[in-house]
Amino acid sequence: MLLCVSASHKTASFELLERLSVPRTPVAPLIAEHAELVQGAVVVATCNRFEAYVDMDEPVTAAVALGVDATLSAIEAATGVPASELEGSYTVLGGDDVAEHLFSVASGLESVVVGEGEIAGQVRRALTESRQLGTTSAELERLFQRASEAQRGVKNSTAIGRAGRSLVRLGLELADSRIADWSTQRVLLVGTGAYAAATVAALRDQGAEDISVHSPSGRAAKFAAKHGLRAVSAETFPSAVAHADLVITCTTSEHHVVSAATFAAGRTGAETTAAAGCPVDHAGRRLVIDLGLPRNVDPDVATVPGVDLLDLETIRLHAPLEELQATDAARDLVRDAARRFASVGERKNITPAVVALRAHVFGVLDAEVARVRARGDEGGQTEQALRHLVGVLLHTPTTRAHELAETGRADEYIDALSALFGIEVEGSPESAAPRRDIADAG
Numbered sequence: 239m240l241l242c243v244s245a246s247h248k249t250a251s252f253e254l255l256e257r258l259s260v261p262r263t264p265v266a267p268l269i270a271e272h273a274e275l276v277q278g279a280v281v282v283a284t285c286n287r288f289e290a291y292v293d294m295d296e297p298v299t300a301a302v303a304l305g306v307d308a309t310l311s312a313i314e315a316a317t318g319v320p321a322s323e324l325e326g327s328y329t330v331l332g333g334d335d336v337a338e339h340l341f342s343v344a345s346g347l348e349s350v351v352v353g354e355g356e357i358a359g360q361v362r363r364a365l366t367e368s369r370q371l372g373t374t375s376a377e378l379e380r381l382f383q384r385a386s387e388a389q390r391g392v393k394n395s396t397a398i399g400r401a402g403r404s405l406v407r408l409g410l411e412l413a414d415s416r417i418a419d420w421s422t423q424r425v426l427l428v429g430t431g432a433y434a435a436a437t438v439a440a441l442r443d444q445g446a447e448d449i450s451v452h453s454p455s456g457r458a459a460k461f462a463a464k465h466g467l468r469a470v471s472a473e474t475f476p477s478a479v480a481h482a483d484l485v486i487t488c489t490t491s492e493h494h495v496v497s498a499a500t501f502a503a504g505r506t507g508a509e510t511t512a513a514a515g516c517p518v519d520h521a522g523r524r525l526v527i528d529l530g531l532p533r534n535v536d537p538d539v540a541t542v543p544g545v546d547l548l549d550l551e552t553i554r555l556h557a558p559l560e561e562l563q564a565t566d567a568a569r570d571l572v573r574d575a576a577r578r579f580a581s582v583g584e585r586k587n588i589t590p591a592v593v594a595l596r597a598h599v600f601g602v603l604d605a606e607v608a609r610v611r612a613r614g615d616e617g618g619q620t621e622q623a624l625r626h627l628v629g630v631l632l633h634t635p636t637t638r639a640h641e642l643a644e645t646g647r648a649d650e651y652i653d654a655l656s657a658l659f660g661i662e663v664e665g666s667p668e669s670a671a672p673r674r675d676i677a678d679a680g
Contacts, residue, residue: 239289239293239294239301239332239338240292240293240294240332240333240336240338240377240378240381241292241293241305241330241331241332241335242289242290242291242294242330242332242339242567243289243290243303243304243305243306243309243310243328243330243333243341244257244287244288244289244290244328244329244330244339244553245287245324245327245328245329246286246287246288246289246290246348247287247350247554248287248348249326249327249328249329250288250327251287251530251552252549252551252554253325254323254327255285255286255287255288255531256531256532257317257318257319257532258288258313258317258319258534259283259285259531259532260317260492260532260650261313261316261317261614262317262318263315263316264280264281264311264314264315264316264371264547265279265283265290265313265317266279266280266281266290266312266367266371266373267279267371267372267373268291268311268312268315268316268366268666269281269290269308269309269373270373272303272304272307272316272526273304273308273320274295274312275294275295275301275304275305276292276293276294276296276304276305276308276370276378276575277293277294277375277377278292278293278362278373278374278375278378279291279292279293279309279312279368279378280309280365280368280373280374280378280382281367281368282359282360282361282364283344283364284356284360284629285405285529285530285531286349286350286531286550286554287343287348289343290309290312290460291314291336291378291381291382291553292305292309293307293375293377293378297428299344299488302330302332306330310324311558314350314381316412318507318612319350319638320365322397322656324665325645330567333395333472334576334577334579334580335382336381337385337431337576337579337580338572338573339483340361340493341385341388341389341541341579342569342572343357343361343385343574344357344358344361344385344386344388344389344437344475345358345392345393345398345572346358346389346398346567347389347392347398347568347569347572348394348489349469350405350553350559351405351408351553352398352565353398353565353568354391354405354531355606356405356433356436356574358379358386358389358393359432361382361385361386361552362382362386364382365378365382365383367371367642373537378418378662381579384499384575384578384579385431387575388571388575388576390567390573391571391575392502392572393452393573394566396571397565397567398561398565404627405529405550405553406433406436406440406488406529407440408443409443409486409527409548409553410440410527412548412552412553412556413484413525413527413548416523416525417483417484419443419445420444420445420446420447420662421445421446421447421448422448422483423446423448423483423484424448424450424482424483424484425441425446425448425449425482425483425484425485425486426450426451426452426470426478426479426482426484426485427441427449427450427451427452427467427486427488427528428451428452428453428454428485428488428489428495428496428532428534429451429454429458429489429490429530430451430453430458430460430489431488431489432506433488433529433561434451434461435465435536437488438465438467438536439484441453441520441672442485446607447468447516449468450462450467450468450469450470450478450482451465451467451468451469451619452469452471452472452475452478454489455489455491455492458470458471458569466559467512472567475500475505476500476504476565477503477504478502478503478504479496479501479504480501480503480504481503481504482524483524483525484525484526484527485524485525485526485527486526486527486529487526487528487529487534487535488529488530488534489530489534489540490530491532491534492529492532492542494534494535494536495530495534495535495536496526496528496534496535496536497536497538497539498538498541498542499665500537500543501539501542501649506529510628523544523545523546524544524546525546525547525548526539526545526546526547526548527548527549528547528548528549528550529536529550531550533549534546535547563623589641591607591651591652591655591661591663592636593653593659594661594662594663595620595635595636595639595655595659596632596636598627598659598661599631600628600661603624603625603628607621607624607625609648610624
């Protein structure tokens, strides 16, 4: 059975999510190694959620406690956050609910800004990382591949992508109220990843022209050349921070890259420059937008005179209301995709029962054919007629098996095989049992 342990911006503080996002070691392998019943694990960790998708080899409620325990133990080992501190900050989903939740997450329906597009790539990368770590399973592969398909369906068939705005664009829209002319703004971008590229595009859409970039990992020159920006070295970084009108950070650094000390160092450099006869303009308020998680900007930046700090917590508070029509249409598509996913899963669960019935019937048929041949079956016409008859008779129970499985009644079919023919399906009846709802474990 599939299980999801989810902590998101809806259930946990950004401070807690920040701590979960910087594990000392990958979490998925620790979950997968916890017990033999754990078949695989994929962890999706983004700026506003931490979720573990776990494949358990026991489709009964008893597996839930084990799966949750495996996840919480792995989190504590990898991040130092104890299970007691997570209490009340996570939810547990099981069975069919897992697919609908992941499909919804991948489609941007559970994001801070509904419809934002970055999450789709993050979900794909989570699967890729788990493949590299060797922690996926066949069912998790199927789940995440179908999630990507569902996301593309939502994107292509609804207006949710246009209705929703990325965190980058929402941050710039919040900044827009205090910027009269974007073309005059000195913008410093810190980071060179996917968010940084999206930020450059959004800045240019706003009309920004003076954009420079710094990379704590030393990739600024390559990124600047690709996007037509100016690269800022580590030596001149404090000065660039102190003199920028807008600083946007979006790195994966585990440490603060901008602090009050950075501004102080930049001002010291500016005073030296001014003393040499090169005055520096310090007029006007400046804005720092922190899109990083863990936080890229030390909160003490808010104490620097003339500097305002806008972080993910603030952006979440200003996230717009959902555009109901687009969101409702998207959720309908997600639910339909989840039903199809469950239907295929139920068909797989009922397959052993169908195989067992056919094996039983064809066993009886082979015995009867042997007797017919012993008595003499000229031309094999009797055998042919018997095999045709068996095929016709098996058609209805085979079709009925899949119909019952798709409606969560596979156990009735398996019980009937046992009662009528004495056929016992390995792992039954629980292996085809309908999903049980799992209560909020947070």
